[in-house]
Amino acid sequence: MSAIITRRMLARGIGRIAAVTLLGAVLVSCGDEKAPQAEGRPVGVVTVEAGQFSDDVQLSGEIQAKKDVSLAFRIGGRVLERPVNVGDQVKAGQVIARLDPALEQNALAAAKAALEAARGEVSTARSTFERQERLMAQGFTTRPRYDQARRAQETAQATLENAEAQVELAQDRLGFTALRTDVAGVVTARRIEPGEVIQPGQVVVQIARDDSRDAVFNVPAAVLDTHLSDARIRVALADAPAVTAYGSVREVAPQADPVTRTFAVRVGLQDPPEAMRLGSTVVGTIELTTAAIVSIPASALTQQGRSPAVWVVDPAKSTVSLRDIDVLRFDAGTIILSQGLAPGEIIVSAGAQALHPGQRVRLLPGQLPSSRQQAAVSP
CATH class of the missing domain: 1.10.287 (Helix Hairpins)
Structure with a gap:
């Protein structure tokens, strides 16, 4: 009887040992397999590109002749006649006035x-x-x-x-005694009348030459501090904005106006249309362009301590790191940087609030990245 009991207990022990051995083998085999990597956090990304920042400054001015000629007699005497008036078109060699x-x-x-x-x-x-x-x-x-x-x-x-x-x-x-003009143009002013006794050199009429025209603007000193001489200026009629011409700065007054404290800037127009007559009011748009700069979306901006920063994506590892940047100016939806990023780098533009250094990222669903961005965010 005791021998039978002993054999049953021995069989149960051997079964338990086999079960334990089998479980250990299963665990060892599972330990040899690699644990699956964690899936990257979905983010939106953009590639940093260099560009030029442009700003438009609009000023009001008027059309003037590039050169004005003041005609006067070389001798004095009594004016016998003055056959021209303001607005008359004159030709070279035409008699402007006569003395007795x-x-x-x-x-x-x-x-x-x-x-x-x-x-x-x-x-x-x-x-x-x-x-x-x-x-x-x-x-x-x-x-x-x-x-x-x-x-x-x-x-x-x-x-x-x-x-x-x-x-x-x-x-x-x-x-x-006969005053003749040696240039063609338009009479813009008359200073004497028939019957007057004038002195030598006294201006009789003023003529605006027909060869070219300028747009004259009163420009604040702050605008002169920019690269105004290199700017391309678009000039349009105030009452007909579709009538335009382009030009560049030809002359800047060396001294400011004592009342307005602005500087007279003459813009030489290239092939101005006939509608831009002398005295017409025009609006000049000065297209000021800076050197190469970097701009990023405002959504990409985050903070590291008290400094502005962005998350930069490592293309090889699909991980992110936090980098400080220097902000030049803030625009609507855009941030202009002075330094901190180089063209070609990839930054996080959406989903930057819940990232940490070294975290893996992947592309947001529905985003269509470039080939460089696709490589950077692949899981």
Whole structure:
């Protein structure tokens, strides 16, 4: 009886040992397999790209002639006529105004009479000198008389030359009584009226030349501090914005206006349309462009301590790391950086609030990344 009980207990022990051995073998085989990696956190990503930041400044101005010519008489006198008015189109060589020529005509007549008298004196003095020269050769005259005749001839010749110059001067002054323009353009101002007695150099009319036009703006000093000379300026009529022309800065006033404290800037227009007449009000758009900069979406911005930062994706490991950045300025939905990121780097633009350094990431469902972004966020 006892032998039978002993054999049953031994069989139960052997079964338990086999079960334990089998369980251990199963556990050992399971331990040889690698545990599955954790799935990356879904995020949105963007590739950092360098660009140029542009800002437009609009100013009001007017169309002016590139060159204005002020015409004046070289001599004084009474204005006889002024056949042109403001707005008239004039051609080169056209008469703008005339002075009363009576005085100059009388001066010319007197100069011509003096010229004829000088010619007579020269003829007489030459004959006298030739006679004294013959007598001197024969010994029938004295040296003082010979020298006197020679000096008289020289004096008469000088008087003749002076009379000829006076005639030319009188003819020029008579020609100066007619004021002609040597350029084509439009009369923009008149300063005298017929019947007035004017002085030499007094402006009669002002003409805007037809060869080119400028757009003139009053620019604040803050805008001058930028690279204004390199800017491309778009000029449009205030009452017809579709009429446009482009130009560049041609001249900047060296001194500010004492009232407005602005600087007059002249923009040379390239092939302006006919609708941009002199005096037209225009709006100039100055397209200011900075050097190469980096901009990122505002959603990518996070914080590390008190410094702004972004999550940068490692393309090889699909992990993220936190990096400090320097912000140049904030725009609507965009952040302009001064430094901290390089073009070509990949950053997290969505889902950055719950990340930690070294965490694996994957692409958000529905996002269509570039090939570089797809490689960076593959699980």
